[in-house]
Amino acid sequence: MSFTRLVTLAAVTAAVLAGAPALAQDRIKMKAIGQPLATGLIQKNKEQPFFENFAAKTGLPIDVDYKPIDTLGVKDTEQLRVMKAGLFDIVSLRVSQNSRDEPTILGLDLVGASPDYATGKKVAKAYFDTIDARLQQQFQVKLLGVWPFGPQILFCKKPITKLADVKGMKVRVYDQNLAKFIELVGGTPVPVSFADTHQSLSLGVVDCAITGPSSANSAGWPEVTTHQLPIGFQMALNGYAMTLKAWNSLKPDQQAKLKAAFEAQTEEIWKYSEELFQDALNCNAGKDPCTTGKKYKLVNVPVTPADLDLVRSAVSKVSLPAWAEVCDKSNASCSQKWHATVAPVLGLK
Template sequence: MGVRKLLVSILAFLSLSVFAFAQNFTLNLNAIYGPTSFHTQGAMKFAKLVEKYTNGSVKIVVHPGGSLGFKGPELLKAVKDAQVPMSDILMGVVAGSEHVFGISSLPRLVSNFKEARALYEDCKPLYEKAALKWNQKFLYAAPWPPSGLVTKKEIKSVADLKGLKTRTYDKNGAKFLRELGGSPVSMPWGEVYSSLRTGVIDSVLTSTESAKNGKFWEVLKYFTNIYYAFPLNMVTINLDYWKALSKEQQKAMLKAAKEIEEMQWKNSKDRYFSAAKVLEEHGMIINNPTPELEKAMDKAAKKIIDEFMSKAKSKERAVLEKYIK
């Protein structure tokens, strides 16, 4: 009799487990960077964890390099309207649609990974609320290594920035360089290398990781550690797709998201140093800004942060006031 009860209990448990993951889903995830980018690699690992934790009932197919046709400012709307179920999104690029997403790319607001993580944790409830407004569930976010200036000539002073045609990744970066006398240029990442080759641009505001992936040592010589920002990439899922998942599937996806978020924050820090080493091995010179340049950058940054604060909601201002130096 005891054995029979045990078997009944086991069968009941298995039935409940099967029911919890009864409906199978295959979800496309748009990744805006190529397969070698650590953000894309993180999304791929996330997909594997989700499949594992949902017993194979949820499969996420990652499409690198924006191959689904979605690459920039339209991504919030694309996920909102379910043109793509999930996407990796560079927050600063969609800040024109949702102000709060511009916080992580505010210039020189934080100067190290510890401060960047604290800022993220303070802002996370705001990011989650903003995602809901755009009909999507915020899953996780992680930073790029700090942005620097990758140039053909050495940058020692503001005079060296005058007229410099620099590819930037969002409006904050464009305003920052314009304040310093530069000529910011907006373009898809896929066009950057050829534009450097042809002289359409002559510098890039980006991380050591991106400079490494882009093989910028073939066209540029210097990387200046200006610690411009630690811009965040987030992964979201359309809210209707999210609600279609069972509670167990949702729980499993959030578990995977938490693990990947921790892993990606660590990876970002590790990639900063390992990528810098690769750049130096290929002949690039990595240096720090002069005191004169530091002073000019802080002045330009303050103007942009003040402008951002003037348009910020009370909760955004309350967070930022903790970090404004």
């Protein structure tokens, strides 16, 4: 090979090698925390596929390393802290579980405020900007969407005919707002993580527990309970959020595409969650149609008008005052902003 050809070949090779990192750098890598595997079908059928096909879903050169939180060794109560520390870029935010670190976000899902999907959607829309601003200020995290697991209902291993029957029973709860309500009806609230609830019911640590019917079905709660009372205490609203560092690294047109993709994703989950809710109630009670879960034989306890009134009254009697007291201590304008945005949606003065 002539010297000239050798030099030319070396130059071409150098150019290719120099260009390779640039091509590789064109793709953006992000790390995401997902919902626990144990929560079931929304995580499995909607969330995981969204993140695993993130580039196609968003039309952006972004590859996401998605991990359900119960595979990471990170507690679901620590999501905002690990985001603020810069350990992850995107989070599927568990609202109630992280409300101790930021009480403002619990205003999204006060007990009794969102008894059905239509109301829950209105509350989420009305309160979205307030939460987004607070998360940006306190944790450098931007809110990109809000979606529901669906109405959180009661499962018991002892016979019940109405909500008041939990008096004297130990009830698994997942946030302080719900705990205050259980105290109101005479039960003893016991904070237990979702992953530990099946065992807690089995061992008698708790007599009853609250979650959505689909999550309960996926986690096998009907194996260790006998009754379900399908009254919605909360909508179990959750969110998708991204660190401001990751958000600001994107160009304005990329941000617009990303925002649109998350809005489409959350809208899809709203629809899917509502379908799952009724189907899972059927599955738990051993009725048809049951297409999304395993059939069990729980007693389906009829919801009485008195039960409905009791839950609806929780907003003004318990959940709003208790939450406002805690939230206003860490965020002076907290309850004031809730009254300005969410209260009109619920017809509260």
